[in-house]
Amino acid sequence: MKAPSPARAVAVRVLERVASDQAFADLALDVELTRRVLSDRDVALATELVYGTLRWQRYLDWVLAPHARRKLDALDARPLAALRMTAYQLVFLDRVPAFAAVNDAVSLAHGRKTTGAPEFVNAVLRSFARRGTREREPAPPADPVDALAVRCSFPTWLAARWIGRYGHDEAEALMRAMNERPPVTLRANTLKRDRDALADRLRIEEQIGSRPTSYAPEGLVAEHGGRPDAWRAFIEGHFAVQDEA
Incomplete structure (x- = not known):
């Protein structure tokens, strides 16, 4: 079987640690990203998978439950993380091929205690992937x-x-x-350069597009996240990551 994508491997490990060790997601993600050399694209995907899965965890458990023959909370943290992460991709990320997401989940689903976890994850996700968006939601609670x-x-x-x-x-x-995906907002250090010059530098050096913020005169919204703290302009003090508010 083909090795799973590094982004999904990082995301599952972080989600497993959050569930089993009560780790803080941001700190656990930073640890995993420093252990591996990932492209900006994979860093952005891993970050999206971690935070998106956590934001929508209750909803994901609800829509997955009808496809499972056992209770989801009976699973080890790792296969449960793979299930939730993949359901998040299938529901919320349009450009992720379903077969690739499911195959990676199966590869990543080996639990320490749950026997047959990869087979269980495979069956649940393939059943889930066959359903349309509306069909995936079961009957809502009566309350x-x-x-x-x-x-x-x-x-x-x-x-x-x-x-x-x-x-x-x-x-x-x-x-x-x-629960919307938060933008990556940058504040240009105008003592060194204005935001237009910063936008040009990010486009040339990091191949990252950006647009001006709506209100803050020194702000930019990056098109994708990656790791802003690894960009040369950040290291040289040309911007800080800061919400427009």
Whole structure:
């Protein structure tokens, strides 16, 4: 079997550590990325898989459960991480071929205690991949608050609090906005160069496009993440990673 992509291998390892060791995702991801030499593209994918899977974990467990003959929480952390990560790709990432994602999940799914984990992961994901987007969602919970919470991948208690405070529609909009993929926003160090010059440098040196921020006059939004701390312009102090807010 072909070796899994390094991005998926890193993501599964980080998700496994978060689940089994209660590791902080950002620190665990940084450790794994420093252990390997990955392209910017693979760094960006690994980062997306880790944070996307964690943001949507409750929703992913909900849509995966009907395809599994055993409870998902009975699995070891590693095969469960492979399941969730791959479901995230199939649901939320358009440009990821399903067969490649599933094959990598099977390769990465060996658990320490769960016997037959790769076969189980393969069966669940192939069943899941055959379903269309709408068909993947099972019947929602009877409680409307619980139904909204699981669809937005938030704890029910928090959904209930926000519905009580803001109303159903605003609470839903808030939860969905908080689970959107955050942009990589850079603040140019204008003591060294303005943001237009920084944008040109990133395009030439790192092959990374960018666009000006909407409000901050010194800000740029990078087209993809990678590892900004590894870019020469960052090392030389020409920008900081900082939200526009």
